[in-house]
Amino acid sequence: MIYCEEDFLQLSGLQHFAFCRRQWALIHIERQWQENLRTVERDLFHHRAHNGEARERRGNLLILRDLSIVSPTLGISGKCDVVEFHQDSGGVPLYGEEGLWSPFPVEYKRGAPKTHQADELQLCAQAMCLEEMLCCTVAEGALFYGETRRRVSVLFTPELRQQVHTMTEEMHQLSRRGYTPKAKPSKGCNACSLKELCLPALMKGKDVEQYLRQAMEEEP
Structure with a gap:
């Protein structure tokens, strides 16, 4: 299947989706976002990674930063920190x-x-x-x-590639439906910047009324 440009999804959303499908939907379908210390530190780190010449030559090495990329087959677009x-x-x-x-992508975390x-x-x-884009193989x-x-070196195995295909297809399906999956509470919820929007505690046997009553009682 080849996707039209207007149907492209953000490549960076794949990381959100792999971590938590609900987090991805809140950000990329409902357009909700909240900053926390982790997101601010991440953005500053990426800014430093991009803080250099967009094109740099070092002998037999050519470095491109903030390179725009796209895949009509996967229906995604985005940028590479460094290639x-x-x-x-x-x-x-x-x-x-x-x-x-030969291209070698490097992502900064x-x-x-x-x-x-x-x-x-x-x-x-x-x-x-x-x-x-380049009609080549990136191993x-x-x-x-x-x-x-x-x-940390990453080999792009057939299994990893299949996961990308499977997840991007599921992302497109949810995007077309405009559907936000229900919360599945985990340890990762505590560090999530969308915790107060997602309200994962509601999925732990509490109804909305109980959760709101408890939140009001905890307010100073």
Whole structure:
């Protein structure tokens, strides 16, 4: 299936979706958002990652920052923090550059590596966009974590690619329906910037009246 441009979804939403489908729907369908310390720190970290020349050459390495990408097949669009192009006889030609080049996407994350695959899925989706745009194969990329100051290599396996296909298809289905999934409380809810909008506590055996009564009693 090929999606029309007006139906494209934000690539960055894949990370939200992998972490929590309700969080994704609140942000990308209902257009709700709240800042907290984590989101502010994340935005500042990404700003520093993009704070440099959009195009930088280091010998056989070409670095592009804030690169716009798109995949009509997946129906997503977005930007890569950094794409390193390594000069490679098996690569692809680039406008304005001599020789052939192989892309290597690098995504910057504020914290540390996570127990789930949300970051890997987002990076894999970036690679799949690059493949579709450049008619090449991107086998590997990296996640750079600000807390550890280290890169983590990510192989774009068939399993990871299939997860991207499955999740983006589900995102489009929910978007077409305008449907926001119900909350499924987890440990991650406490750090979520949308906790007060999502109200996951309502799903723990309390009805709305009980929750509001308790909230009013807790107010000073």
